[in-house]
Amino acid sequence: MLSYAIRRLMIAIPTLFIVITVAFFMMRIAPGGPFDQERALPPEIEKNIKAAYDLDKPLLEQYTIYIGKILRGDFGPSIKIRDFSVAELIMAGAPASMQLGLSAIFLALIFGVGFGTYAALRQNSAVDFAVMGVAMVGIAIPNFVMAPLLSLVFGLYLSILPTAGWGDGEIQYKILPIIALALPQVAYIARLTRGSMVEVLHSNYIRTARAKGLREKLVVNRHAIRGALLPVVSYLGPATAAVMTGSVVIETIFGVPGIGTYFVKAALNRDYPLVMGVVIVYAVMIILLNFLVDMVYGLLDPKLKSRS
Amino acid sequence: MSQHAKTANGLVKGLLNSSRAFVLGTALIAGSMTMLSTTHAQAEKILRVGNDGEPQSMDPHFISTIQTSRLSDDMFLGLLTYGPDGEPVPGAAESWTVSDDGMTYTFKIRDHNWSDGVPVTADDFVAGWNRLLDPATGAEYASLLYIIEGAEAVNSGKEGAKLAATALDDRTLQVKLTAPAPYFLAQLTHQTAFPIPQHAIAKFGKDWVKPENIVVNGPYKLTEWLPNVHSKLEKNPEFYDAANVPIDEVIYYTYEDRTAMQNRFRAGELDVARDIASEQISWLRDNLADSLRIAPYAGIYYYAIRTDKDMFKDVRVRKALSMAINREAITDSVLKTGELPAYSFVPPGTGNYGEPAYISWKDLSYNEKLEEAKKLLAEAGYGPDNPLKFTLRYNTSENHKRIAIAAQNMWKQIGVQAELFNTEGKIHYADLKVGNFEVARAGWIADYNDAQNFLFLGEERTGPLNYAAFDNPRYNELMLEAEKEGDLKKRARLMKQAEAIMMEAQPYIPIYYYVSKQLVSPKIEGWINNAPDRHLTRWLDIKE
Numbered sequence: 015m016l017s018y019a020i021r022r023l024m025i026a027i028p029t030l031f032i033v034i035t036v037a038f039f040m041m042r043i044a045p046g047g048p049f050d051q052e053r054a055l056p057p058e059i060e061k062n063i064k065a066a067y068d069l070d071k072p073l074l075e076q077y078t079i080y081i082g083k084i085l086r087g088d089f090g091p092s093i094k095i096r097d098f099s100v101a102e103l104i105m106a107g108a109p110a111s112m113q114l115g116l117s118a119i120f121l122a123l124i125f126g127v128g129f130g131t132y133a134a135l136r137q138n139s140a141v142d143f144a145v146m147g148v149a150m151v152g153i154a155i156p157n158f159v160m161a162p163l164l165s166l167v168f169g170l171y172l173s174i175l176p177t178a179g180w181g182d183g184e185i186q187y188k189i190l191p192i193i194a195l196a197l198p199q200v201a202y203i204a205r206l207t208r209g210s211m212v213e214v215l216h217s218n219y220i221r222t223a224r225a226k227g228l229r230e231k232l233v234v235n236r237h238a239i240r241g242a243l244l245p246v247v248s249y250l251g252p253a254t255a256a257v258m259t260g261s262v263v264i265e266t267i268f269g270v271p272g273i274g275t276y277f278v279k280a281a282l283n284r285d286y287p288l289v290m291g292v293v294i295v296y297a298v299m300i301i302l303l304n305f306l307v308d309m310v311y312g313l314l315d316p317k318l319k320s321r322s
Numbered sequence: 323m324s325q326h327a328k329t330a331n332g333l334v335k336g337l338l339n340s341s342r343a344f345v346l347g348t349a350l351i352a353g354s355m356t357m358l359s360t361t362h363a364q365a366e367k368i369l370r371v372g373n374d375g376e377p378q379s380m381d382p383h384f385i386s387t388i389q390t391s392r393l394s395d396d397m398f399l400g401l402l403t404y405g406p407d408g409e410p411v412p413g414a415a416e417s418w419t420v421s422d423d424g425m426t427y428t429f430k431i432r433d434h435n436w437s438d439g440v441p442v443t444a445d446d447f448v449a450g451w452n453r454l455l456d457p458a459t460g461a462e463y464a465s466l467l468y469i470i471e472g473a474e475a476v477n478s479g480k481e482g483a484k485l486a487a488t489a490l491d492d493r494t495l496q497v498k499l500t501a502p503a504p505y506f507l508a509q510l511t512h513q514t515a516f517p518i519p520q521h522a523i524a525k526f527g528k529d530w531v532k533p534e535n536i537v538v539n540g541p542y543k544l545t546e547w548l549p550n551v552h553s554k555l556e557k558n559p560e561f562y563d564a565a566n567v568p569i570d571e572v573i574y575y576t577y578e579d580r581t582a583m584q585n586r587f588r589a590g591e592l593d594v595a596r597d598i599a600s601e602q603i604s605w606l607r608d609n610l611a612d613s614l615r616i617a618p619y620a621g622i623y624y625y626a627i628r629t630d631k632d633m634f635k636d637v638r639v640r641k642a643l644s645m646a647i648n649r650e651a652i653t654d655s656v657l658k659t660g661e662l663p664a665y666s667f668v669p670p671g672t673g674n675y676g677e678p679a680y681i682s683w684k685d686l687s688y689n690e691k692l693e694e695a696k697k698l699l700a701e702a703g704y705g706p707d708n709p710l711k712f713t714l715r716y717n718t719s720e721n722h723k724r725i726a727i728a729a730q731n732m733w734k735q736i737g738v739q740a741e742l743f744n745t746e747g748k749i750h751y752a753d754l755k756v757g758n759f760e761v762a763r764a765g766w767i768a769d770y771n772d773a774q775n776f777l778f779l780g781e782e783r784t785g786p787l788n789y790a791a792f793d794n795p796r797y798n799e800l801m802l803e804a805e806k807e808g809d810l811k812k813r814a815r816l817m818k819q820a821e822a823i824m825m826e827a828q829p830y831i832p833i834y835y836y837v838s839k840q841l842v843s844p845k846i847e848g849w850i851n852n853a854p855d856r857h858l859t860r861w862l863d864i865k866e
Contacts, residue, residue, distance in 0.1 A: 053787075062459070065460065095377075107549065283748070
């Protein structure tokens with residue numbers, strides 16, 4: 015197990031390097047640069063600014079400069095939000111994104127697995143159809159519809175929560191963004207759990223457990239749920255990485271100081287250093303969480319356990 | 323002492339002896355402190371503004387968006403500043419004189435301090451301007467000071483170049499211009515002309531703009547900046563006119579989502595929303611009429627025609643395309659937010675100009691225009707068998723798209739086939755700059771209130787910003803003459819002649835004049851609609 019873990023972590027380094035390289039060149043291949051805007055810059059000024067950011071050097075040289083800098087832990091300055099370095103922006107936004115993301119995924123896990131299991135145990139009943147129907151709607155309604163709706167209903171009409179904003183980070187400002195983030199995940203996890211639970215409930219080892227005369231509750235809680243959770247766990251890796259790195263929609267609508275906005279805004283602004291910064295954060299998160307998932311998998315799946 | 327009192331006394335004593343009493347006491351003290359601070363908070367006047375974009379920097383030299391200048395206008399004081407009605411008024415300069423030829427200005431700097439108590443000197447202006455123009459600074463807006471002698475040479479890194487701005491003494495500043503530009507004073511309200519606290523920059527380097535280090539000479543000072551959420555500005559007690567600044571704190575909340583910003587305004591969480599969700603204009607007119615502020619704004623929305631493309635070399639073709647655009651339909655049926663149809667390139671009401679030179683055929687009926695347009699196209703050799711075909715480019719935006727679709731249909735009526743091509747902003751402007759388009763959407767918002775700031779877009783020497791590649795020798799000549807002319811009336815006449823040439827040649831199809839659209843709570847006092855759309859917090863108050 016340990017050697018496997020070390021091997022996995024070793025592979026992560028070249029993976030990250032490839033991600034950085036591909037992102038760097040893809041960003042530069044995209045037409046338009048950070049200073050192409052409604053108000054075009056006079057040529058001499060554009061020259062000055064490009065020189066200030068090393069953008070006037072040949073691409074390959076820029077790349078080696080960049081790699082050198084990140085090896086020293088320097089992610090450079092943001093081009094569009096000049097008073098902050100990329101590291102400062104990410105450090106300022108990451109806590110909010112992670113906090114919301116983790117809470118959302120936690121909620122999603124509890125409710126998703128709960129609803130999914132409940133529906134699977136009453137397969138093809140009215141309850142099953144109702145839960146799955148709601149889940150389907152949950153997946154189908156995009157965030158940019160759900161978030162303003164929540165803000166309108168709870169903030170404006172019922173006036174029980176702020177419509178948006180962050181205040182000084184008080185809990186009431188976080189409730190709606192967490193719910194909005196969690197809803198599609200609840201729905202997805204519920205459907206995933208139900209599907210695999212139904213399958214597991216029909217498998218041989220469950221039939222054996224039942225044949226031994228175990229109570230249904232024990233069959234489900236001790237045996238079935240472990241097997242049923244496997245697809246959920248593998249989904250959780252990338253899902254957690256995605257949710258924890260913020261969501262541009264949620265952040266824009268609720269005014270959350272997260273890093274999700276940068277994925278879109280920095281790319282549209284061609285804020286090269288910031289794009290690279292968030293790409294690296296995201297890649298690291300994916301790699302780490304997938305690694306964690308694999309570890310948990312080994313614990314949950316008896317087949318893998320016996321192999322190792 | 324009554325029995326009751328005795329019992330109570332004993333109870334208090336007993337309580338004080340117990341640990342519970344300690345908790346109670348602490349709670350009481352804490353409670354009263356909270357009350358105290360609440361009273362204090364109530365006495366403070368806090369203005370909450372929804373800003374439709376994230377600030378770029380607190381350093382005036384790195385600011386190029388209007389959303390950021392809203393903050394810098396509150397923090398720094400130029401030689402002149404925006405008055406409550408958007409007109410320039412004395413700022414850091416208490417008075418000035420102008421030489422007879424209109425080329426030399428001498429400013430008397432007001433006796434005032436930076437927020438750390440250090441006096442503001444004439445040299446802080448000279449140093450600021452030199453920093454802005456230093457090629458190593460890489461300031462986007464440096465060209466705005468090119469009107470000062472030597473500025474362009476300094477910015478281009480020419481050896482031995484020297485800026486003609488001199489501190490004659492601590493409080494006297496002399497500036498020489500390259501031309502008698504009547505807009506120079508108005509330009510001094512712009513962030514590019516702000517002074518800089520040299521001592522703070524020397525001490526903190528580029529970190530001088532961090533809330534803990536920043537030093538300002540204006541009415542407010544940055545205390546907190548949470549990226550993408552808010553920036554807080556607190557009243558600067560060192561500001562020379564602090565006694566007349568009623569609002570204690572202003573918080574700028576970043577909202578790029580107009581609907582979300584509007585909802586916060588409706589919920590009473592914002593006092594001002596600097597933009598509206600235009601698609602909800604009818605609802606706003608019905609329900610928030612007392613907050614809705616729509617006012618003319620010094621800007622023009624236009625289509626640029628690339629005049630060096632073969633089919634557009636013929637002025638008849640350009641004119642026909644312009645005539646077929648039903649501007650009234652666009653403003654009244656597509657936009658519906660009070661924009662005015664444009665028949666000139668300089669918006670009416672622009673400074674030092676008077677009435678603009680309108681397109682000669684402005685007053686024809688739309689049907690007459692269509693007939694004339696068809697005739698012009700036929701003369702130019704286009705007809706049903708040989709239709710004019712081109713691509714109309716626009717950058718991503720719901721309104722740009724709706725206007726482009728409308729224009730496409732209007733052109734169809736005269737047999738023109740326009741294909742629509744949408745790209746995101748960065749690609750759009752990169753292509754416009756190098757002339758990689760046929761017809762494209764563009765817009766211009768004035769940097770300073772003067773007709774020259776619109777008309778220079780048609781000058782050959784303007785370079786890439788002259789999207790149409792319009793090159794009319796007489797136009798260029800008139801603009802050069804106007805630049806040298808010291809007499810305001812003669813200058814306006816020359817520029818108007820130039821505009822008339824441009825309107826006849828139609829390298830740019832003016833479509834509508836911009837309006838500013840915002841929501842301002844009725845409890846805000848001192849908000850005066852104005853064309854530059856500047857509303858410095860120092861002039862505002864909150865009615866209790």
